[in-house]
Amino acid sequence: MKSKICDMLGIDFPLIAFSHCRDVVVEVSKAGGMGVLGAAPLHAKDLAMTLDWIDDNIDGKPYGVNIIVPNKYVGKITDEKGSVDKKTPPEKIDSTAQRNFVRKLLNNYGIDTSDLTDDLMQRKPRIAKNADFSGNSQILDIALSHPVKLLCNSLGVPPEHMIEKAKERNIPLAALVGKKEHAINQAKAGVDIIVAAGGEAGGHCGEISTLVLIPEVCEALRDFGDIPVLAAGGIVTGSQMAACMAMGAAGVWTGSVWLTTAEAETNPVVKEKMLAARSSDTVRSRNRSGKPSRQLRSAWTDAWESDIAPEALPMPFQTSIAEPAMAKVLKLAESGHEGAKELASYFVGQGVGMMNQQTTVRQVVYEFMDNFIEASERLQSFNQE
Amino acid sequence: MKSKICDMLGIDFPLIAFSHCRDVVVEVSKAGGMGVLGAAPLHAKDLAMTLDWIDDNIDGKPYGVNIIVPNKYVGKITDEKGSVDKKTPPEKIDSTAQRNFVRKLLNNYGIDTSDLTDDLMQRKPRIAKNADFSGNSQILDIALSHPVKLLCNSLGVPPEHMIEKAKERNIPLAALVGKKEHAINQAKAGVDIIVAAGGEAGGHCGEISTLVLIPEVCEALRDFGDIPVLAAGGIVTGSQMAACMAMGAAGVWTGSVWLTTAEAETNPVVKEKMLAARSSDTVRSRNRSGKPSRQLRSAWTDAWESDIAPEALPMPFQTSIAEPAMAKVLKLAESGHEGAKELASYFVGQGVGMMNQQTTVRQVVYEFMDNFIEASERLQSFNQE
Numbered sequence: 001m002k003s004k005i006c007d008m009l010g011i012d013f014p015l016i017a018f019s020h021c022r023d024v025v026v027e028v029s030k031a032g033g034m035g036v037l038g039a040a041p042l043h044a045k046d047l048a049m050t051l052d053w054i055d056d057n058i059d060g061k062p063y064g065v066n067i068i069v070p071n072k073y074v075g076k077i078t079d080e081k082g083s084v085d086k087k088t089p090p091e092k093i094d095s096t097a098q099r100n101f102v103r104k105l106l107n108n109y110g111i112d113t114s115d116l117t118d119d120l121m122q123r124k125p126r127i128a129k130n131a132d133f134s135g136n137s138q139i140l141d142i143a144l145s146h147p148v149k150l151l152c153n154s155l156g157v158p159p160e161h162m163i164e165k166a167k168e169r170n171i172p173l174a175a176l177v178g179k180k181e182h183a184i185n186q187a188k189a190g191v192d193i194i195v196a197a198g199g200e201a202g203g204h205c206g207e208i209s210t211l212v213l214i215p216e217v218c219e220a221l222r223d224f225g226d227i228p229v230l231a232a233g234g235i236v237t238g239s240q241m242a243a244c245m246a247m248g249a250a251g252v253w254t255g256s257v258w259l260t261t262a263e264a265e266t267n268p269v270v271k272e273k274m275l276a277a278r279s280s281d282t283v284r285s286r287n288r289s290g291k292p293s294r295q296l297r298s299a300w301t302d303a304w305e306s307d308i309a310p311e312a313l314p315m316p317f318q319t320s321i322a323e324p325a326m327a328k329v330l331k332l333a334e335s336g337h338e339g340a341k342e343l344a345s346y347f348v349g350q351g352v353g354m355m356n357q358q359t360t361v362r363q364v365v366y367e368f369m370d371n372f373i374e375a376s377e378r379l380q381s382f383n384q385e
Numbered sequence: 386m387k388s389k390i391c392d393m394l395g396i397d398f399p400l401i402a403f404s405h406c407r408d409v410v411v412e413v414s415k416a417g418g419m420g421v422l423g424a425a426p427l428h429a430k431d432l433a434m435t436l437d438w439i440d441d442n443i444d445g446k447p448y449g450v451n452i453i454v455p456n457k458y459v460g461k462i463t464d465e466k467g468s469v470d471k472k473t474p475p476e477k478i479d480s481t482a483q484r485n486f487v488r489k490l491l492n493n494y495g496i497d498t499s500d501l502t503d504d505l506m507q508r509k510p511r512i513a514k515n516a517d518f519s520g521n522s523q524i525l526d527i528a529l530s531h532p533v534k535l536l537c538n539s540l541g542v543p544p545e546h547m548i549e550k551a552k553e554r555n556i557p558l559a560a561l562v563g564k565k566e567h568a569i570n571q572a573k574a575g576v577d578i579i580v581a582a583g584g585e586a587g588g589h590c591g592e593i594s595t596l597v598l599i600p601e602v603c604e605a606l607r608d609f610g611d612i613p614v615l616a617a618g619g620i621v622t623g624s625q626m627a628a629c630m631a632m633g634a635a636g637v638w639t640g641s642v643w644l645t646t647a648e649a650e651t652n653p654v655v656k657e658k659m660l661a662a663r664s665s666d667t668v669r670s671r672n673r674s675g676k677p678s679r680q681l682r683s684a685w686t687d688a689w690e691s692d693i694a695p696e697a698l699p700m701p702f703q704t705s706i707a708e709p710a711m712a713k714v715l716k717l718a719e720s721g722h723e724g725a726k727e728l729a730s731y732f733v734g735q736g737v738g739m740m741n742q743q744t745t746v747r748q749v750v751y752e753f754m755d756n757f758i759e760a761s762e763r764l765q766s767f768n769q770e
Contacts, residue, residue, distance in 0.1 A: 001767050001768070002768070180663070200593075208665060209583060209618070211585065211594065211625055211629075212585055212625075216738055216739060233596070239631060243596065243632045246628045247624045247625060247627075247760060248763065279565070279593045279601060375631040376767075378633065379760075379761050380765060
């Protein structure tokens with residue numbers, strides 16, 4: 001396909017797949033799109049092993065790596081070129097109410113929480129360690145010792161050393177945004193590709209819908225040499241891809257649609273719930289990370305949205321509490337625990353309503369291609385006399 | 386243009402404009418689209434006069450009329466073929482907290498509220514009278530004594546007598562929905578056109594985004610003889626229109642974009658605020674009618690979203706309180722009252738961020754046409770080798 005993104009990334013079809021699963025990354029790239037590995041929650045040695053495996057299996061096709069370095073979070077560590085946020089030092093955050101709430105919630109669903117200790121729920125999560133200068137430096141070094149063809153940052157302008165390293169090596173640098181103003185900031189900082197994600201997206205998201213955000217961001221970026229835009233948020237079909245590209249996007253960035261593929265390591269209970277879910281079965285909530293993210297509605301999200309729930313803590317403290325608890329829930333759910341099944345949830349966008357049967361990654365890519373052409377022809381047909 | 390909607394409605398370009406302003410209705414129809422007059426808040430005699438005026442000025446072009454008969458509201462009056470909701474009789478609703486909150490809010494912004502009496506804020510609003518069987522019968526009779534070419538209902542399945550009258554006269558009947566399930570219900574009830582409105586829409590709206598809702602609804606309606614879908618929600622440009630039609634919509638239904646045209650009778654303070662607003666400057670709240678609706682963010686919406694605000698009352702009681710108060714605010718804002726300017730708000734969708742300069746209705750229609758072709762060509766260009 002003729003698209004700026006295809007030229008920049010050396011791919012045939014401008015369908016980018018964000019995933020934590022190495023198999024998904026590899027399969028999407030081999031099918032003509034591009035897989036991007038989410039490295040944020042990984043230990044350095046796991047990242048290295050995963051990238052080695054990808055290199056061994058991807059047949060030389062291009063792939064990318066995504067990290068999370070937020071512009072703002074409590075206790076953000078100063079790097080020599082980064083910003084400081086020391087207004088609320090980490091030790092001042094009292095998470096007693098949230099820890100107790102989670103334990104009580106799990107207890108109510110028949111789950112023993114004696115191993116969800118105060119100590120465990122106050123540990124700095126891996127994702128926060130990787131957001132620090134030392135953490136993201138290490139991740140970048142590992143990524144750059146592999147033939148990555150795209151680097152991407154979520155939740156903020158990439159740290160300066162990331163921008164420099166990408167430019168030095170001629171690797172395109174992408175960044176996710178949920179607002180036009182953020183896209184402009186990213187463009188000014190020198191980012192090469194903007195991923196504009198609407199409020200219907202799974203995981204961290206803003207409130208502006210994809211249909212509004214894409215034309216807005218494309219218009220705003222005209223002043224910055226037409227930086228290509230990848231549309232994100234709710235996109236699970238080739239017709240939505242065509243829609244976004246009709247509005248000016250150069251391609252799409254997807255995440256949710258891969259979670260129900262055969263290759264995805266999604267918890268089987270969650271996978272089943274997603275296949276059955278309607279588009280209205282998601283909720284945008286701060287309960288998982290402290291920043292708003294879209295998740296599959298479950299007894300867990302309902303509880304956090306109820307009037308008696310404590311307010312979610314700021315990033316990264318909410319993660320310290322939610323992730324060990326949800327990890328426990330997911331493990332129990334998989335073993336058949338009924339209460340845990342009700343609580344089980346994961347990040348997913350509103351597109352979940354159209355994810356109705358498990359297929360392979362390759363099938364999803366091919367369906368995108370087919371639906372894209374179909375949509376393109378449909379639009380063309382309106383112009384006929 | 387070749388579209389099922391154009392054939393059904395006898396128009397050239399499938400751009401439908403919902404408006405309370407007769408000039409907008411007339412101008413859109415004369416420019417090749419179709420204007421639909423929002424009749425819900427009108428007295429019978431005003432509706433008759435407005436339709437007479439439209440007939441005298443529209444050069445024989447087709448236009449439509451929209452009413453609001455919700456599926457559910459407190460105190461819904463039984464019609465001989467309608468449903469009953471008598472769980473909460475009107476007289477049992479205590480609106481003291483809400484009345485006091487509104488008066489205190491206006492006082493805080495320097496507005497005297499002595500004329501916002503308890504009596505005034507407990508009157509059944511016109512919009513609720515028109516939702517009753519006798520009210521909507523009268524409106525329909527008036528509408529049908531004029532050459533209307535489209536009837537539409539919001540917030541629920543049209544009452545049976547509306548469906549019958551439309552069928553008898555061969556007038557296409559449309560209905561607004563925000564969920565796939567509602568679209569199926571409307572199709573089963575015999576509606577001819579589904580207006581699928583995403584959560585980014587101005588006024589009453591659901592939570593599913595337009596980009597997700599349109600392909601979902603189109604897919605669901607395949608089992609009902611391909612009932613045409615008009616896409617709505619956030620659409621203010623022809624490129625968004627093209628996007629929705631690439632996904633299967635037969636045309637679009639718009640509202641917000643007309644509010645800032647020269648012909649619109651929008652309060653001038655609100656118009657100015659809308660022209661300056663970003664896409665993030667809207668809020669979805671129950672404060673205006675008791676059902677969630679998207680509005681321009683202002684000191685009024687901020688107050689209702691604050692922790693100290695009482696919960697909004699169910700429809701139609703919240704309208705009884707909000708509408709007289711906001712009418713007062715808007716009148717004062719127009720005369721230059723600073724506090725009233727801060728409070729002033731109106732229904733608008735996220736597309737407001739792209740409504741940046743006042744133009745004429747005709748210009749908006751022509752820009753839609755130009756941008757539609759541009760987007761169509763853009764999408765086509767990706768398929769070139």
